[in-house]
Amino acid sequence: MLMLEELNQFAHDLLWTWQPRIEGLFQALNPELWESTRQNPVLMLAQLGEQGVAKALEREEVSHALEEARQAYREYYDRRPPFMDARAPMVVAYFSLEFGLAECLPIYSGGLGVLAGDHLKATSDLGLPLVAVGLFYKQGFGRQDIDAEGRQVEVYYENRGDDLPVRKVDGVEVDAPIGQRKVKIGVWRAQVGRVPLFLLDTDLESNPPDLRAITDRLYVPEPDRRLRQEIVLGIGGVRALRALGMVAGVFHLNEGHSFLCAIERIRELRASRQMTLEEARLVARAGIVFTTHTPIAAGSDYFEPGLVWDLLNPYLTEVGISFDRFMDLGRQRPGDPRDRLVTTYAALRLADQAVGVSRLHGAVSRRLWKDAWKGLPESQVPIGSVTNGAHMPTWVAPEIADLLRRYVGPDWWDLDGEDGRWQAVFEIPAAELWSVHVELKRNLLKVARTRSVDSEQMDEHALTFGFARRFAPYKRANLLLEDRARLNKLLRNSKRPVQLIFAGKSHPADQPGKDIVAKVVALAREEPCVTFLKDYDLAIARHLVHGADVWLNNPKRFLEASGTSGMKAGANGVLNVSVLDGWWDEAYRPELGWAIPSGATLDRPNVDDQAEAEGLFRLLEREVVPAFYERDENGIPQRWVAMMRASIRHVVTDFSARRMVTDYFDIAYAPAARRVEQLRLLPDWGG
Numbered sequence: 001m002l003m004l005e006e007l008n009q010f011a012h013d014l015l016w017t018w019q020p021r022i023e024g025l026f027q028a029l030n031p032e033l034w035e036s037t038r039q040n041p042v043l044m045l046a047q048l049g050e051q052g053v054a055k056a057l058e059r060e061e062v063s064h065a066l067e068e069a070r071q072a073y074r075e076y077y078d079r080r081p082p083f084m085d086a087r088a089p090m091v092v093a094y095f096s097l098e099f100g101l102a103e104c105l106p107i108y109s110g111g112l113g114v115l116a117g118d119h120l121k122a123t124s125d126l127g128l129p130l131v132a133v134g135l136f137y138k139q140g141f142g143r144q145d146i147d148a149e150g151r152q153v154e155v156y157y158e159n160r161g162d163d164l165p166v167r168k169v170d171g172v173e174v175d176a177p178i179g180q181r182k183v184k185i186g187v188w189r190a191q192v193g194r195v196p197l198f199l200l201d202t203d204l205e206s207n208p209p210d211l212r213a214i215t216d217r218l219y220v221p222e223p224d225r226r227l228r229q230e231i232v233l234g235i236g237g238v239r240a241l242r243a244l245g246m247v248a249g250v251f252h253l254n255e256g257h258s259f260l261c262a263i264e265r266i267r268e269l270r271a272s273r274q275m276t277l278e279e280a281r282l283v284a285r286a287g288i289v290f291t292t293h294t295p296i297a298a299g300s301d302y303f304e305p306g307l308v309w310d311l312l313n314p315y316l317t318e319v320g321i322s323f324d325r326f327m328d329l330g331r332q333r334p335g336d337p338r339d340r341l342v343t344t345y346a347a348l349r350l351a352d353q354a355v356g357v358s359r360l361h362g363a364v365s366r367r368l369w370k371d372a373w374k375g376l377p378e379s380q381v382p383i384g385s386v387t388n389g390a391h392m393p394t395w396v397a398p399e400i401a402d403l404l405r406r407y408v409g410p411d412w413w414d415l416d417g418e419d420g421r422w423q424a425v426f427e428i429p430a431a432e433l434w435s436v437h438v439e440l441k442r443n444l445l446k447v448a449r450t451r452s453v454d455s456e457q458m459d460e461h462a463l464t465f466g467f468a469r470r471f472a473p474y475k476r477a478n479l480l481l482e483d484r485a486r487l488n489k490l491l492r493n494s495k496r497p498v499q500l501i502f503a504g505k506s507h508p509a510d511q512p513g514k515d516i517v518a519k520v521v522a523l524a525r526e527e528p529c530v531t532f533l534k535d536y537d538l539a540i541a542r543h544l545v546h547g548a549d550v551w552l553n554n555p556k557r558f559l560e561a562s563g564t565s566g567m568k569a570g571a572n573g574v575l576n577v578s579v580l581d582g583w584w585d586e587a588y589r590p591e592l593g594w595a596i597p598s599g600a601t602l603d604r605p606n607v608d609d610q611a612e613a614e615g616l617f618r619l620l621e622r623e624v625v626p627a628f629y630e631r632d633e634n635g636i637p638q639r640w641v642a643m644m645r646a647s648i649r650h651v652v653t654d655f656s657a658r659r660m661v662t663d664y665f666d667i668a669y670a671p672a673a674r675r676v677e678q679l680r681l682l683p684d685w686g687g
């Protein structure tokens, strides 16, 4: 095989994003090109060409890196994953509007996409039969730049399929209804280890311009454009799987955006099995699993009846469902003709299994969406929960992974939480763990300088807080700014200095969120010990969760459905200081981190920001800062390191995507597969 061909094979399998030995090959080939292509191996190889690759391979470290990559690749695929022999080998189709897999594949915006990407990676590790469906955006989500006034501006770049780790699927084209017209849809394939991800693309010459533009950008705010995208994802997605010969039995809707997938299943069943609408609805429903991610009603999509009529009515006639019946599926008040269609209600009513993304979010969701089951008491609303997880081989720093490999075992990332070998984490010598952490922190501060709005040098000895998340007002990035005098005292303490690193984008249409970005940037430009990093993406996220000392999370309680960045941090021994919300409400123990006091309860969720800021300052001043600066004769914070060990031990196992996907299998996929299997045995199924 030509050398370039072999390397392209590595480049087109996103396995490299979680196998440092494969990624290491690309880095070794040409470190400058690797960075300037935004770590895009496909683009890099195209620029190097066969000759450039051959030349690089003359260097010993590159040919050694190639051997390492080959070995990592072989080891991964030779290993028999635990679910390969699963009892219910029914294929699961996973639908999501975004997937965060690699910096160079900008088809994600934030948490939801990274979660979906992590889901696929863990599924590949486990060997569960799953295929994924998403959209191929021409421009992805806007990259963030900060102008001279400190305001966020979005910059859009063109995605060219040929430059990315995706491949066009030749000869597969399906269509989906847009009102009286049909949009043609092409398909790209990304390979995520064992899991194929199919990305739908309407930018085909055979489509008129307005239909070509459907898959332009992620999260278009206009309802008309959004509904068109959801038609392509839900209806087009099911048709694409059919055309590809992928026979799925279970359909997992990651957020309500793909609810139309359920309607297309109903249409298929009616057309091929002559079922009544009611029969088809019940049979389709048996295989549908739905995850709701939003903790507020406004987080769902809302579509006016007129818009739905314009875009979907001819299709609904074909399905054999009346317009009113369809609208009622998604209405809070069925029967009210003015009521809009809410994607979350529709997905809840069409799925057999619905879950929130943490235990607390399950409870919040039962309250929020109880009207989907009029008359049921809240406690009986059938929404459960599967707590999110982070894909540990992606998010644990290679240096920490190396400690785990040596102390716990080479397959640390594949061990159950109950495995006795995990006890060995507590035997990692404090000096060793601390020196690895200090190294990661240095690395973060180095990278921070290249991305920060003020490019100041930060102090590697100062207690460093990381705060990186979407800048939505409820996340309260500005909470510590409420009391500037007290913040200054915390930052400017010469004996026990503190510094803050912020990163995060606002949705382009979120003006209040953008105002908070501007406030934090202004502070960063004024204060030497505060910095703001531009264009929060997977790469910056990784450096931050590896190298900060503390991960700060202070949302309004009940509004952070899960939060996964804290898991990524905790897995690296970065201690969480967080409101008891989302995942932290179930993870928190005093041995692992700190809980910011909040007065909010489910019945009285509104809180006084000022009082919460006061509680946070008190916690930092009295507990967190003193603990960090309490050192032994060798300068090691023994008590802090003990907490780092406990954090690593519990977060790596209990909040891993491996645990999450295993839970989905036990709680949702396997029962759904059994229901579908049983229905197929019914005599009137018809074969």
Ligand SMILES: *Cc1c(COP(=O)(O)O)cnc(C)c1O
Pocket (backbone or CB within 6 Å): 109, 110, 111, 112, 114, 468, 469, 470, 536, 537, 538, 541, 542, 562, 563, 564, 565, 566, 568
């Ligand atoms: C993990 C991650 C998120 C989600 O973090 P939250 O804690 O849910 O806010 C968002 N963006 C990126 C790039 C991430 O890696």
